[in-house]
Amino acid sequence: MALVKYNDNSISAISSAGQLATGSLVPIKTLTASGSASLSFVDGSDGVVLDSTYPIYKFDFINVHPQNDAVDFQFNLSTDSGSNYNVTKTSTFFRAYNNESGTVSAINYETSSDLAQGTGFQGFNKSELGNDNDQSCVGTLHLFNPSSTTFVKHFIANIHTYHSGDYSANSYISGYGNTTNSVDAVRFQMSSGNIDSGTIKLYGIKDS
Helix, strand or coil: CCCCCCCHHHHHCCCCHHHCCCCCEEEEEEEEEEEECEEEEECCCCCCCCCCCCCEEEEEEEEEEECCCCECEEEEEECCCCCCCCCCEEEEEEEEEEECCCCCEEEEECHHHCCCCECCCEECCCCCECCCCCCCEEEEEEEECCCCCCCCEEEEEEEEEEECCCEEEEEEEEEEECCCCCCCEEEEEECCCCEEEEEEEEEEECCC
């Protein structure tokens, strides 16, 4: 692949800054938990964009640490600007895990963690996220075309958890919000207790 090198003459000849290559990942909003009951991203609120501006939205979870032990980090969707988080969802959930001693490991489909036309919160950790000082979870959630009024709202997540029993657990969750209404808010919380600490970053992904 050829390396493009700009010099003073080439830069001065550019009539628009848009002619230089720009990244497709656009930072939108960062929320940081501190004993927070939940963290919510609501379109049009506090600088949050969650509409037709981008076809894909990406959430990054960075060292999300719970107040309580053996809990599930989870999310839900809203179609009414966060008045209700109860979108009907159908999902799949499988994970691989291994303990610190290397004596217990497996990859399983987790039927107790999927949803079949459920309106409750979708979990990421199978209620096993630990709250020791060094325990947390990290990962990503992609939400596709949330403003569509034609299609359901697909999502894909990959989460790594420091399991409360000292396991490494990698979960893969995907599904869809079964609504053709525009999804305009996403909430994250623990199944029990507060989000003690952690950061969630929201990005928009441009078409080109």
